[in-house]
Each structure stands twice: as C-alpha cells, then as structure tokens.
Amino acid sequence: MSQAGGIIHVSRYKNDSLLVKENFNKNRKPTGVTAMLKLAGYDAADRNWVMAAYKPDGTMVSFGKIGSCIACHTMVQKQDFVFAPPPQQLLSIRTWKAFFPKQEMNPAYVSLLKEHPEAVVK
Template sequence: MKKRIQYAMASVLCSLVASLAWAEMPEPGLDALWIYISRTSPYSSWGFWPDHQGMREGSVPHGPLHKVYVNEAGLTSAKPLVNGGTIVVKENHNEAEERQALTVMYKVKGYNPEAGDWFWAKYDTNGKVDRFGKPAGGISCHGGAAAGDYILIHSFD
C-alpha cells in the first residue's frame, strides 16, 4: 500500500513538473516566440545536436553558413517524433560569418497536424518577422523529412 501511494505521489509530481514546464513555453505567435528565444530562454545558451555542432555549411534559403541551436526538449528527444515544446533555431550566416536571420521551428501540439505540428518563423536580426506560421515553402522543403519529424539536419539513428 505504501509503495502505491509513493508511486501515485511521484506520478502527480511528474505531471505537475510537466505542466509547469509547458506553462513557461510561449504561444505559437511571433512576439511571444521572439521574446522567449531572445530573452526568457536565450537560444544561444542551448545546445547542438551531436551530429550537427557549431558553424556548418548551409544552402538556400538559409545562406552559405549556419549554426543550429536546440532547446532541452529537442535535445532529449531520442527519436522522431520529437518532444512537444522542441524549438530549433537556425542562425543564417553570410560567407563572412555575419548573422543575417534566424529561422525557427517550434513543435506545438495540435498547431499544424498536417506538417508535424511545427510552427515556423523567420526573423531578421532585430526580431522583425519575414515569414511565419505554416509557410508552404518551409513545409514542402522539410516535408521530404517527414519520417524524421521534418528535421533535415539531424539523424536520430
């Protein structure tokens, strides 16, 4: 009986912690997401996937160089589908390694089931948005990696 109570209490505690973590996540909107990745939980303090670290060669539409930062929810995802709340921020750089824009993928349960529940946004370096939401170009490009949860630069193998 004592073990059942302990398990029940542990279950409630885990649910509470998960709820609090979700409460901190931004809505899938432009200003809230920008504030979150630039101030609340600055993306530059996040990690890299082990198979995609630091400055890497890039391609259109992201520029010739990029860095990809992933929050804890993404880094702890062992396989696709990644955890809800995963945010992937790609710094798009020119050949001189100057940051030109940020492209963001944010996994929001129920937001966009047809495309893996991803909210996409592209910001300039000051947080002004270029494209956002469910952009056809982003979805069609990443759609080829639907089995990998629309993630092109990381292999879960």
Template sequence: MKLIVPGGWLIILFAGLFISCSNKAEEPYLEPLQKSEVSGNAIWNRITVESSFKNYSEWPKDSGLQPGQSPHGVWHRVFANNSLFDALPVADSTAPEGSLIVKENFDSSKKLGSITVMAKVKGYDPESGDWYWAMFDPEGKVLKEGSPGGCISCHAGMRSNDFVIINPLDMAP
C-alpha cells in the first residue's frame, strides 16, 4: 500500500505536468524579428508558418470571440505570443522585444474580415514604442504595414501601456 500511494501521486503529477506543458509546446520559442528583416510578409510568415498564432495565449478575461470596437471588427479575438505572455506582468508596462499581438477581426456575422498585428521590433520606431504594425486580409495579403499613422494615433491613447489597449501589461494575465 505504501508503494502504491506515492506511485499514484507520481502518475497524477506527471499527467498534470504533461497537460500543462502540452499547450505551450505547440508554440516554438523563436528569435525576435529584427529591424533589418521585418516586413508585413515576414510577420505573416512568423505567425502562420514559423509558428501558428492560433496556438498563442489569450488573456483569460478576454479570450475567445469578444465584442470589439470601431474600427476593428464587430467581434475580435486576440492572441499574444510567448515572448509577451511569459513576461507578464511587466512592471514598467513595456512589452519585451519579440512580442507579437495578433487580433482577428470579424464582422457582425462572425466572418473573418482582417487580421491586425503589433510586432515589437528593437530599434524599429522608438518614438512609438518600437511597434511594427500590420494588417492582412484573411489570406495573408498585406493591406497595411510599418508605421501607419491611423494605427499609431489611435493606440497612442494607451501610450502609458505601451500602446496596448486590451489589457494592462503590469498585471498578471
């Protein structure tokens, strides 16, 4: 009996470890995109080929399909990669290099209309938080990329949270 009980606990422990690691294992740890290589196409490749953004994490309070605000979709779903998620909470509310935030934007009938991305690229645009902004159609065609004034001016309302609107970065997810 004494042998069986610890063994049982070990099995539970390993099963627990396996379950808690298996989600994360699907997202590889990648070198941050560099200023010299970043582009809309490089970002699309990163979020669909080198890794799949659908395996990224979601903020528990904002996971799944959520009602969104103009000009983004009526419905949205937001994913953040492990570079950002592993760092949360960040005391100074600054997302680390390599952070990727991907937002799917859906219309009122929940049809995917576009995908908008913020990619933190060291030295890319220090004035605006070093974010590289991109917008894609559902097939990955680049619609906007770089430092579109519209993206920056609206998100600048949350400059104190590193231009991120959805959730405070200095709070645990």
C-alpha cells in the first residue's frame, strides 16, 4: 500500500469488500449515502459490484445493477471500478458537476485532480 493524496492506494478489491461514501452539498449538509459491495458471481461484466444509494434518513433510493452508477464507475475499470484510490484514472470535476450539480466533490479528490491532470479520463 502507498499513500496518494491521503487516499490509500489499493489496486484490487476482494469479494465482500464494502465501500461506503457519505455525500454532502457545499453547505456540508448530507445529501445521501452511496455504497458498493463486491459479491462473488453477482455481475461479472461489471466486476461483481452491487450498487446502492440511500437518502440521509436511510431510506433506500436504488439498489442492485444501477445503470447510472455503473456507467460512470466503469470509466475507471483499470481501478476495479473504484475511483478512490487514484491516481491511475481520475474523473474530471466538469463531468462530476454535470451529473451531480448539487453535490460537492470530495476535497481530497479535487487535490488529486490538481496533482495528476494527466490521469483524467476522457
């Protein structure tokens, strides 16, 4: 493991790995939680990630093979569909804002974009 802008570098995830992200707007108000779980045999074409999205109160918004999530996460297929840890492949702020106009990008991720402009996926 090595450190990249404070985000731990891991190249591939094991079965049963669970990644959870809390999302906030620019006023630091929670906008929801997104999660991905790696489940053996679930969806081999998309690296077996089960996607899930929840409102801040815990209500489920969507779950499973969610096309919109996969469409974006597939852009970093060399990183096993996981944006953190970069910096092999990074998503531009512009693309992020086009999808999530009301949600801020993680400041640690924005720093990585500045440090590694060459890694931005086109």
